[in-house]
Amino acid sequence: MAEELWRHEALAPYATLPWRSRGRYHREGESPSRSPFQRDRDRIIHSTAFRRLKHKTQVFVFHEGDHYRTRLTHSLEVAQITRTICRTLRLDEDLGEAVALAHDLGHTPFGHAGEEALHGVMLPYAGFDHNAQTLRILTKLEDRYAEFDGLNLTWETLEGAVKHNGPLLKSGRTLADLPAAIVEYCKDQDLELDGHAGPEAQVAALSDDIAYNNHDIDDGLRAGLFEVKDLLDLPLVGEMFALVTAKYPGIDQPRLIHEAVRRVINAMVEDVIAETRRRLKEANPKSVADIRALGRPVVAFSEAMTATEKTVKRFLYTRMYEHWKLNRSHSKARRVVVDLFNLLFAEPNCLPSPWREKAEQAEPHARARVVADYIAGMTDRYALDEHRRLFDLYS
Incomplete structure (x- = not known):
């Protein structure tokens, strides 16, 4: 009772209130000790797909170094920033955290290079989209529960996972332009694809940008792809590196990087909070429905910070992303994904069970999706090992 009273007092009227959740696709009893969004967060953390993020990279392939970010460390950083902003704005931080932790589950091995390659070979079969793959994982591919496929998350968490970057039906896009997985799911449970998600999902999206930019600066410096002097003309980033250098003369580079990057993160977080408060005051929403009805994000960077970002x-x-060293690595990664898809699609009897049974019994379009699901779920290490097992004649 004390827990519920605390929540009622802590959350703003425009927050996504857990006691007003639209519920789950498969009905379940409520937990006496956890809110619906806490349960969503916990289910995501305990999922197989979440554990695999440990060995899925964003920019670097896993064997290039132990200290570069993976999808897992990135997701944790996004969740931490999301919780801070949500708490300050009196939003439901459990929902924000759930969306943050789920947002990268659908990514392939080898980051964007892997996704580009898988989308390319899947073009005759409706393509591949990591956002749609996240929805497939959350609603279909995770097979942990006796009574349903997927994780059976609340409507609000699924909405946030699909729409955290904004409405999907905008700028003339129609349902025909969207990934089939999203369209098919929304026939059974409408996620209102033409509108913005709730404020917690909007926070997760901005937190993703904050974490991504800053940890790529960190990783790029540590990898030697550029130097501190190359950053000094950048707005905000250059200012923070110059400030730390002046305050701590002779500071070693690892400490310099950390001190500067944490200041950049803090400045960006404070900017989001200030701009969002300004927009909330202007819109004066009385409920989360009012925020969805605004027709524009309520969580945002200021105009100046948007330009900086x-x-x-x-x-x-x-x-960084177009550096020749990374281009070589990404070229190899794309070839691994293409090779795996072409062989496994042509010879589904090379798939392990139960993937083999699903693929052999399916017509070509469905078989391609099974193979794509199998490859998308791989870690970098497993994809490389699988490629070696299938293509190295002496392995």
């Missing part, structure tokens, strides 16, 4: 992204794209 775009400048930092452009720098990282040219100096």
Whole structure:
């Protein structure tokens, strides 16, 4: 009772209130000790897909170093930032955390290079999209429970996972333009694809940007893809590196990087909080429904920080993501994914059980999806090992 009273007092009227959740697709009894969104968060953490994120990379392939971020460490960083912002804005931080922890579950091995390759070979079969794959994992592919497939999460968590980056039906897009997995699921449970998600999911999306940019600066410096001097002309980032250098003359580089990056993260978090408070005051929402009805995000960077973030992204794209060393690594990664798909689609009897049974009994379109599900679920290490087992004649 004390727990429930605390929640009622802590959450703002415009937060996504757990006691007003739209519920789960498969009805379940409520927990006496956890809110619906806490249960969602816990189910995600205990899922197989979440554990696999430990060995899935974003930019670097796993064998390139032990200290670079993986999808798991990135998801944890996003969740930490999300909780901070949600708590400050009196939003439901458990829901924000659940969306943050789930947002990368659908990614392939080898980061965006792996996704590009899998989408390419899947084009004749409706393509591949990591956001739709996340929904497939949450609603179908996780096979832990006796009474249903997937994790049977609340409507709000699924909505946030699918729409955290904004409405899917916008700028002239129709259902025909969306991944089939999302369209098919929404026939049974409408996730209102033409509107914005609740504020907690919006927070998770901005937290993703904050974490992504800053840990890529950290990883890029540690990998030697660029130097501190290359950052000094960047807005905010350069200012923070110059500030730390002046405050701590002679500081060693690892400490310099950490001190500067944590200040950049803090500045971006404070900017989101200030801009969101300004928008909340202007819109004066009385409920989460009012926020969904605004037609624009309520959680956002200020205009100045938006420009800064775009400048930092452009720098990282040219100096890191397109670096020749990474291009070589990503080229190999794409070939691994293409080789695996082509062989396993042509020879589904090479798939392990029960994937083999699913693929052999399916027509080509469905078989391609089974193979894509199998490959998308691989870690970097497993994909490389599987490629060696199938293509190295002496393995």
